[in-house]
Amino acid sequence: MEYTLEARGITKTYGDYTAISDVTLKVPKGSIFGLLGPNGAGKTSLIRIINQITMPDEGQVLLNGEPLHPKHIADIGYMPEERGLYKTMKVGEQCIYLAQLKGLSKREAKARLQYWFDRLGIEGWWNKKLQELSKGMAQKIQFIVTVLHEPSLLIFDEPFSGFDPVNADLIKDEIINLRDQGATIIFSTHRMESVEEMCDHIALINKSHLVLEGKLNEVKQRFRSRSYAVSLITNDAQSTFEKVPTDLQPQSTQLKGLDSTLDFTIQLPEEVTLPSVLNVLTSLGELVHFSEIIPSVNDIFIQTVRNHG
């Protein structure tokens, strides 16, 4: 597998405080990689190192196989959570200026900006000053400025904060589109449903340490707990529920009374097989639903952070 980014043994301290401890991770080319962790875990510190805003105390970052070098600034697009745009400058002028800083000619910048303004339906904003735009509107500009020079690595810090649901969806689709065109995306967010929807890889940093990393579906496999959701139609929900063997740790989610559906969850002990459980359940009533409960990213996040206290 090819990796766009590799961090090897990164440590970063601020005075006596260690913000990143010996973090090693690999971001596969063409992936959408979720960088997760509680507040203050060290995510932004790592992102700032990748962007060469600060230097690590120890370790090395490789971009497309090469040690990070000032020339790589043009290969990375970074949308920080604190959006840094000039308030009194006109939108069009500002975008051209920032694009030129990333190495585009004025002509090329104008052509690409036209494309993006069109695409995001903001043609009318060109001559407005940034201070005249709402937060979400300014964020669209920031998004365009981040992706305009077509870098191989895009880093978004909370890309959806400040967007209404329609615009958040629009930006989500644009991010997926950029990935489909070959970019690698790192995105840091506390919105677990976005991770669930978009990421194929995740890494979780807790208290400066990397505590979890991998393909999202493989991480989910690791967290499977033999839990199942069950629905039975029975004559008497309460007494049926009482007949479910206690070693299955039944937990009722809904008892709807007579002639109705009984919904509950079970957790299979190691030695119990699926066919034997299905036998028991079908003997209790009409089994209308039986499915494994796959842990959500939210569950995985909470469980992992708890375990690393």
Ligand SMILES: Nc1ncnc2c1ncn2[C@@H]1O[C@H](COP(=O)(O)OP(=O)(O)OP(=O)(O)O)[C@@H](O)[C@H]1O
């Ligand atoms: N320039 C700095 N000087 C001193 N301490 C800092 C500095 N930048 C960050 N820190 C500290 O390093 C730790 C990690 O901060 P960082 O911003 O990397 O966290 P984060 O994971 O991005 O958090 P959040 O989810 O809240 O954005 C925090 O305890 C923070 O106070």
